[in-house]
Amino acid sequence: MVTRIRYILFLRDVLMLAFTAFGGPQAHIAYFTKVLVQRRRYLTEAELMELNALCQVLPGPTSTQTLTAIGFKLGGPNLAYLTLLIWMLPAVVIMTAVAILVSSLEAKEMSMEFTRFIQPMAVGFISYAAYSISVKSVTTRDGVIIMVVSGVAAYFIRNPFVFPLTLVLAGALTAFKYKAFEKEEKKKGLIKWSNLILWASVFVFAAILGGFTKKIPEMLPIRLFENFYRTGSLAFGGGQSMTAMLHTEFVRFAKPTPGELEERKPFLKSEEFLTGYALAQTVPGPMFSFSSYIGALSMKQFGVGGQIIGAFISAVAIFLPGTFLIFFMIRVWDVLKKYRPIKASLEGITAANAGLVASAAIVLFQPLDNTVLNFGFTIGTFCLLTFTKMPAWLIILSGLALGLIL
Numbered sequence: 001m002v003t004r005i006r007y008i009l010f011l012r013d014v015l016m017l018a019f020t021a022f023g024g025p026q027a028h029i030a031y032f033t034k035v036l037v038q039r040r041r042y043l044t045e046a047e048l049m050e051l052n053a054l055c056q057v058l059p060g061p062t063s064t065q066t067l068t069a070i071g072f073k074l075g076g077p078n079l080a081y082l083t084l085l086i087w088m089l090p091a092v093v094i095m096t097a098v099a100i101l102v103s104s105l106e107a108k109e110m111s112m113e114f115t116r117f118i119q120p121m122a123v124g125f126i127s128y129a130a131y132s133i134s135v136k137s138v139t140t141r142d143g144v145i146i147m148v149v150s151g152v153a154a155y156f157i158r159n160p161f162v163f164p165l166t167l168v169l170a171g172a173l174t175a176f177k178y179k180a181f182e183k184e185e186k187k188k189g190l191i192k193w194s195n196l197i198l199w200a201s202v203f204v205f206a207a208i209l210g211g212f213t214k215k216i217p218e219m220l221p222i223r224l225f226e227n228f229y230r231t232g233s234l235a236f237g238g239g240q241s242m243t244a245m246l247h248t249e250f251v252r253f254a255k256p257t258p259g260e261l262e263e264r265k266p267f268l269k270s271e272e273f274l275t276g277y278a279l280a281q282t283v284p285g286p287m288f289s290f291s292s293y294i295g296a297l298s299m300k301q302f303g304v305g306g307q308i309i310g311a312f313i314s315a316v317a318i319f320l321p322g323t324f325l326i327f328f329m330i331r332v333w334d335v336l337k338k339y340r341p342i343k344a345s346l347e348g349i350t351a352a353n354a355g356l357v358a359s360a361a362i363v364l365f366q367p368l369d370n371t372v373l374n375f376g377f378t379i380g381t382f383c384l385l386t387f388t389k390m391p392a393w394l395i396i397l398s399g400l401a402l403g404l405i406l
Contacts, residue, residue, distance in 0.1 A: 007075050013040060014067065014083050018090045018285045021063075022393050028063035032070075042074060054333050059236050060322020061288040064088065069326050077327065084323055088315060091285030092292040096311035098279050099296035100304055102272060107300075114403035118278035119271060120374040121399045123365045124381025125281060125392070126243060130358035131382070137350035142177075146170045146348055150355030154244070155362060163245050164234045166352050174348035178340035191332045199324035203233055206317075220302075221313050224295050228317035232288070233325075236353050242288060242318070243277060244360030250294055268297050270367035282393040291318040 013035055021031040029052055036042045043051075048066070051073075055065035064087060071083030138147050150166045210226030213219035227249050235242040251273050268276075276293040283289060295314025296307040368374045377399070384390050 007079055009040070010042060010071070010074060010079070011082060011086055014071075014086045015090075017067075018087050020284055022282075022284050022391060029066070032063075032067065036070060043070060047073075051330075054329060055322075055326060058322065058325050058329060059234050060232055060325060061242075061286050061319065064286045064288065064319065065322045065326040068323055069330050072327065072330060080323070080327070084319060088286055088289060088319055091283050091289035092311065092315045094283050095276070095280060095289045095293040096296050096308060098276065099293040099300075099311065100307055102275065103297055103300040103307065114400065115271070115275045115278075117377055117399040117403045118396055119274040120365070120368055120377040121381040121396060122274040122278035122281075123361055123368070124378045125278070125385070126357060126361040126364060127378065127382050128385040130354055130361055131386070133350065133354040133357060137347075138354055140347065142174060143347055143351035146173065146351040147355040147358075150352040151359040152355075154356050154359035163241075163248070163356060166356065167234070167236055167349055170348035170352035171345035172348070174351075175341040175345040177347070178344040181340040181343050183340070192328070195324045195328035199233070199321055199328070202229065202320070202324075206230070220299060221309060224298060224310055225313050225317040228291055228295070228314045229321060231291075232318040232321040236349055241353050241357060243290070244356050246291070246294060247273060247360055247364060250298065268294060270364070272297060274364060274368075278396050278399070282396045286319075288318050289315065291315050 017028075017031055017035060021028050029048070032048060033045060037045050037048055048070070051069045052062070052066045055062045055069065058065060064084065067087055068080050068084045072080035134147060138144055150170060153166055154162055206222075206226040206229050210223050213222045231242060231245045231249065235245055250268050251270055273294075276297070277290060280287060280290040280293065292311035292315040296311040298314075299306040299310030302310075365374075365378065381395060381399075384395055385392070
């Protein structure tokens, strides 16, 4: 009975965090520390930091995986899944509603001019993310080279597969530097492969099914699941990396090349993408809820009901891989973290991720008009994030207010 009450109290705390935790993964950890460590004492601060560090080396939403891992430690898989659901649901519902509103305004041919300032501001956010990752993670000459090469490759090779290939190659390159790390006594332990097998099985099955159904417009939900599951499986670095990958998937193919089917991929206009990304900064909870916005807009030809289905499928698909992987890793981390090549590979992965995000910022700015105003809002947003403590949601709401007034 005491345990059940503790679980209910924990889920209530998660719900409160889902409505109040603004600012992305770094800020979320501060909220988790205050509520889950200092106030409730579900775990120690050292345990929280180790879980967060573990989640940072995995693809997927870092703060979401950290919170899910806490639920797993407290009550096993059932509590972990409930934790994930409660944490993601408010943000997903809000972003789905935003997508439905945007598509409704477009259908009625109403002006979206009030969003014109938040689009270059969104580029400012992504530029700041690239800067933050590079400053914190790229500290060696090899890292700088990998970052630059990765960014150039992503810019010129307009293909979604450049992301996983770049990350794998970068990690493999720095893995050879394992001798720089001290040897540690390796722990023996039985590795439970079930969740890793589950993740890989869904990945392969979704890819095969998506390939068979890509020419059938009615099967769009299946393709959405495949696209978002693949993104969630390969997006190292949290929401920023996810944004770069989703832009490649859903915006760059907006104008099919000759011979491509119009329905080959769901797509958004660049303005819609940037508007959604900017508005996602004002929403508490996980940044990966942006997926529900894209999923809903991709299904707008199927009406509001179709948009809700698209948003739900997209959100589930992008959150599931990280959940499967953290369930696997939390059981074997004490064994794996002793292997020096694994530690060494993180240098290449984080450096490549910084380059990919920087490339996304450049690509996202290109569809905007090259005006002094757009440059000013992009640079101004970057400076506000870099040199002030002004919260992200207030920056975006200020841009929306200016758009409505002017």
